[in-house]
Amino acid sequence: MIHKINRYMYWFALTLFMTGAGVLISDNKELSHMVMLFLLSLAVCTFLNVLFDILFKFQAPSYFQYHEDIFYDTQWTWEWNINKEILNLKPTCPACHSELFYHFDTLLHQTEFVCEKCNKQIANVNSSHRNFVVESVKKSIVRKLKKEDSSF
Numbered sequence: 001m002i003h004k005i006n007r008y009m010y011w012f013a014l015t016l017f018m019t020g021a022g023v024l025i026s027d028n029k030e031l032s033h034m035v036m037l038f039l040l041s042l043a044v045c046t047f048l049n050v051l052f053d054i055l056f057k058f059q060a061p062s063y064f065q066y067h068e069d070i071f072y073d074t075q076w077t078w079e080w081n082i083n084k085e086i087l088n089l090k091p092t093c094p095a096c097h098s099e100l101f102y103h104f105d106t107l108l109h110q111t112e113f114v115c116e117k118c119n120k121q122i123a124n125v126n127s128s129h130r131n132f133v134v135e136s137v138k139k140s141i142v143r144k145l146k147k148e149d150s151s152f
């Protein structure tokens, strides 16, 4: 998910500011004139707002849109930063969508994914190495992206 700054407050404040400034400068205190200035300011600010939206969309690389997939029979979600690094990689429960817990079974050499809410084991992987699953999923994500997105 890309975090966006909420601009609507500034957008509205700027509209009011421009209207006020326009009324003061023009020295015309008629209501219709003020309304016209307000609408004009609103149009200019809305245009700027839309322009910012387009620019922000252009800047967000397309791989930002790929933030969930299924690996090891488990739904994974993650976020990106602009250095193409995967952040907050989390396995989630297919039923209740809460985060799964890892259980490392060193005796059986398995990593189990458990949903505590559903009290259920969702999947298990044949490795008890702590970083194996996460690293493997990260590699799979990158491999998949490289195949589909030549700019990545």
Ligand SMILES: [Zn+2]
Pocket: 093, 094, 095, 096, 097, 098, 115, 116, 117, 118, 119
């Ligand atoms: Zn669950």
